[in-house]
Amino acid sequence: xxxxxxxxxxxxxxxxxxxxxxxxxxxxxxxxxxxxxxxxxxxxxxxxxxxxxxxxxxxxxxxxxxxxxxxxxxxxxxxxxxxxxxxxxxxxxxxxxxxxxxxxxxxxxxxxxxxxxxxxxxxxxxxxxxxxxxxxxxxxxxxxxxxxxxxxxxxxxxxxxxxxxxxxxxxxxxxxxxxxxxxxxxxxxxxxxxxxxxxxxxxxxxxxxxxxxxxxxxxxxxxxxxxxxxxxxxxxxxxxxxxxxxxxxxxxxxxxxxxxxxxxxxxxxxxxxxxxxxxxxxxxxxxxxxxxxxxxxxxxxxxxxxxxxx
Numbered sequence: 507x508x509x510x511x512x513x514x515x516x517x518x519x520x521x522x523x524x525x526x527x528x529x530x531x532x533x534x535x536x537x538x539x540x541x542x543x544x545x546x547x548x549x550x551x552x553x554x555x556x557x558x559x560x561x562x563x564x565x566x567x568x569x570x571x572x573x574x575x576x577x578x579x580x581x582x583x584x585x586x587x588x589x590x591x592x593x594x595x596x597x598x599x600x601x602x603x604x605x606x607x608x609x610x611x612x613x614x615x616x617x618x619x620x621x622x623x624x625x626x627x628x629x630x631x632x633x634x635x636x637x638x639x640x641x642x643x644x645x646x647x648x649x650x651x652x653x654x655x656x657x658x659x660x661x662x663x664x665x666x667x668x669x670x671x672x673x674x675x676x677x678x679x680x681x682x683x684x685x686x687x688x689x690x691x692x693x694x695x696x697x698x699x700x701x702x703x704x705x706x707x708x709x710x711x712x713x714x715x716x717x718x719x720x721x722x723x724x725x726x727x728x729x730x731x732x733x734x735x736x737x738x739x740x741x742x743x744x745x746x747x748x749x750x751x752x753x754x755x756x757x758x759x760x761x762x763x764x765x766x767x768x769x770x771x772x773x774x775x776x777x778x779x780x781x782x783x784x785x786x787x788x789x790x791x792x793x794x795x796x797x798x799x800x801x802x803x804x805x806x807x808x809x810x811x812x813x814x815x816x
């Protein structure tokens with residue numbers, strides 16, 4: 507039981523829980539505009555037709571696609587057409603396309619296999635700017651609404667384009683959470699005062715490292731390896747590090763290499779272990795759990811490296 511007045515987000519921040527390696531693992535996305543309230547399971551607990559919602563959920567499971575409901579900040583009413591986005595957050599290439607539908611069931615007529623490809627399928631138009639998603643699904647976790655809605659409003663007030671509130675994206679205790687597409691970059695504990703700068707940096711291809719949770723195309727151990735290299739090198743450019751090799755040498759250890767430019771290589775070894783303390787990971791948690799903690803075992807800057815598996 508959390509102490510009186512403590513939420514999952516305030517508890518995590520008070521403990522100084524690291525943000526690194528906490529991005530959800532997602533490579534393919536479908537975003538559907540759905541105004542109004544969302545329940546804990548937004549897709550099935552919203553105003554969507556139940557048959558369409560069930561069919562979309564089944565298709566997403568089959569194709570390993572992450573579905574998100576989106577709405578304009580401030581609960582604005584939708585017009586006669588719904589805004590949708592298709593996106594792929596790949597290790598090497600990422601893309602996002604925008605399209606509109608009259609009936610959400612139209613999404614079921616698309617060829618979903620294209621969502622797993624590195625090449626944009628030209629089913630819609632490339633948006634004019636990256637898509638900024640702020641989780642505000644308060645029925646899933648109250649912290650998402652309490653911290654997410656002020657962030658969404660601040661981004662809009664600052665003139666950040668393509669801002670949407672979205673349903674659950676993972677990591678409630680790190681609210682306010684911001685996810686930027688197409689690369690699937692996760693940021694956490696983003697306050698409304700700093701949100702516009704975080705979003706502006708991302709549009710310029712830069713990462714705000716003290717708010718960076720990870721990149722959704724990488725598994726957690728690789729996310730941790732990337733973060734340790736960035737912390738050691740100071741490299742903030744999103745494309746400044748290219749994963750050349752990642753080898754899991756045990757259940758909880760990873761050796762990786764990242765290339766910088768034409769010659770420089772950073773080699774890193776990461777270890778993980780369960781936290782010694784059991785925590786409430788969300789405000790709705792039925793019980794406590796022990797999250798992973800990541801530790802740097804070795805970090806070195808060397809010469810060229812031979813390519814390997816990821």
